[in-house]
Amino acid sequence: MSSHAEPASPIPGTRRPLTLHRLHEMHAQGEKITMLTAYDATLARLADEAGCDTLLVGDSLGMLIQGRDSTLGVSLDDMVYHTRCVARGLAAGGGTAWLVADLPFGSYHESRDQAMRSSAALMQAGAQMVKLEGGGWTAEVVRFITERGVPICAHLGLTPQSVHALGGYRIQGRDAEAASRLR
Known part of the structure; x- marks a missing residue:
């Protein structure tokens, strides 16, 4: 059973769709929010039917679906x-999960305008929120995009798009100084 719905109903499509307001409310109340990565209609529908709160279309599809050695080529x-x-998978099943999509490497790095165009493309494809990687340098981009109505999920810590700059896939923020930089 999903934490955002009434008790499970045997009648399909009786859960209420998750909203950004409800996500904020769940976070404020310390409720757990479930998220699974999905790349296709079938998995989206199954995850939604299982009660998953949010689905992420991750750039990890480069490694898991396309057979690449990193996410950079997505x-x-x-x-x-x-x-x-x-x-489409969510819509076909009367989906209620909140849909987040990754902005891939190079799709938001040049300018705020590029970031907005890329975000708009994902929103027009069905995303309800876009996710981007990075710390301080992204603050201006995030502000610009959110002021234009696009909800943003920021990704800090292990940032696969920075794999080469980090010298590999390494956990970030392990000591106090590194954690402070992330904050």
């Missing part, structure tokens, strides 16, 4: 395609 077009697939 394009915005790839993300739009898989976001559409997941959104």
